[in-house]
Amino acid sequence: MKEFTVIKLFRRGFVSLTALAALAMLAAPAASLAQSSPVKNQIVFQVSDGDPQKWGLALNNVKNVQDALGADKVELEIVAYGPGIGMLKAESVVGNRVADTVKSGVKIVACETTMKAQKLVAADMHPAIGYVPAGVVELMKRQQEGYAYIRP
Numbered sequence: 001m002k003e004f005t006v007i008k009l010f011r012r013g014f015v016s017l018t019a020l021a022a023l024a025m026l027a028a029p030a031a032s033l034a035q036s037s038p039v040k041n042q043i044v045f046q047v048s049d050g051d052p053q054k055w056g057l058a059l060n061n062v063k064n065v066q067d068a069l070g071a072d073k074v075e076l077e078i079v080a081y082g083p084g085i086g087m088l089k090a091e092s093v094v095g096n097r098v099a100d101t102v103k104s105g106v107k108i109v110a111c112e113t114t115m116k117a118q119k120l121v122a123a124d125m126h127p128a129i130g131y132v133p134a135g136v137v138e139l140m141k142r143q144q145e146g147y148a149y150i151r152p
Helices: 006-011 017-036 052-069 082-088 095-103 112-117 135-144
Strands: 041-047 074-080 107-111 130-132 148-150
Touching: 041 052, 041 082, 041 135, 052 074, 052 082, 052 095, 074 082, 074 135, 082 107, 082 112, 095 107, 107 112, 107 135, 112 130, 130 135, 135 148
Parallel strands: 041 074, 041 148, 074 107, 107 130
Antiparallel strands: none
């Protein structure tokens, strides 16, 4: 079977110059539309260490990403589980920073599996946070959704 390219069709007179121009004009807006729609960056951070310095590092990383890319151009989530759950307790040394981070549009969640294991309830936790059934599963879901994964 012979292959026909646009050039061969044009040479044979099957496609007019006007038709080629119309095709080009239709393709141009679609290409510029794809380039002009902003891609929202998505990042999920894992906090599973009990070290307050690591908690501070995670919160610094989130702030740095917002500053570099613009808070409105990035979806950020922090998932805390295991020893990292201490970051989200009501009396945490980074409690004020957690509140500020949530106010800036970052989703911060605690693993309910860890909470059960440590006999923690919502009243023990920072009031601004959310909850997920399992922190590791949340990380897995986010990665499947295309989120970049960071573990400070």
